[in-house]
Amino acid sequence: MVTVAYQGEPGAYSESAALQFFSSTGGSGGDGRGASVPRPSDVPHINTMPTPSFTAMLAALTSSTATHAAMPIENSLAGTIHPNLDLLLANPLVSIVGETDFRVRHCLLGLADAPPGVSLKRVHSHYMALAQCTGYLADRGLTQVVAADTAGAARALSRGKLVTAGDRGGVHGEDAVLASRRAGDIYGLAVLDEGVEDDQGNYTRFLILAMKRVDSTDSADSGGITNVPRSVGIDGAVKTSVAFTLRNVAGELFRALSVFAVSGADLTKVESRHVATLRQLSEGANGSGAAPLQATPRGDEDGGKGGDKEAATSDNSNGIGSVDGRDVERRWGYIFYVDVAHEAGDKGLQIALRALSNAALFFRVLGTYPRCGP
């Protein structure tokens, strides 16, 4: 039995994405394009577990309360969700085991018993949903109100618990939410409009996460560099995600990326991320309780050939935890995230990753997993 934790309430897009991934259409890495959104009853072997935050979601995973987690990582309109990249890095025992592209189709949901004559004033939702419908809302003069998640906003509206609604001082019927049709069904709301996103190619890419297996011995797709989970049964089209930091010397990024060019790898995503944020995470400064930024323990799983590589602490110019007097460099240090599409077992890529891990100050394979789409 699989238990998938997600951020939000029942009916959230993250829950739908988890169901899509583990249903027969999406679980094998299909992109779910055009497929109808499965309901929990369509996927009886899956338990979905709502959690109030991404930190709580990862805690469910690391405490083994959940076997998997579904985490949005980027949206075709709004771009990368950087804090979720940070969380991934701050949890070194968590690995990416899958991905799914989820077509996000927003409904404008309102109270079924809204009195006639009361016109809509405010629309509540997750900030990403609001961002994806900005034009629609602006055209109608509707005020945006940010909520923790789409389904939570739908539930709150249905119970008269929205901050500006019902018994909280607003006029009954002035508030609506952006959420899925499924959330509308669950919370008994009326679908006032459907497909209200500004771009009809609105996809969110979700990562499916699991704990690394302690007995991992086979890092075939990453060249034995780190203890990525044994890629049981994965073959064909896969993706490998890595994170690394480099010395701050001329040409270093060019040289780092050139290993992929030489191996003919197809980079599907390259992100740089400010390191200070990671340092905050590593120090627990955000109160998230996230683990410090550290390498996965180097076991014998890779035969002593590599392992995650911790950033140096006192003599590097990159920045994670560097010494006093190097503050400027430290402030502007960056971590790079790269996704590579390749065939499972690609020897050229293994060589490339090994070269990169040797050059990098910090290097971690975040996972090798069946790829969604071409």
Ligand SMILES: O=C(O)C(=O)Cc1ccccc1
């Ligand atoms: O709030 C939700 O339902 C989520 O799962 C987050 C989200 C919001 C908008 C688009 C994709 C994911």
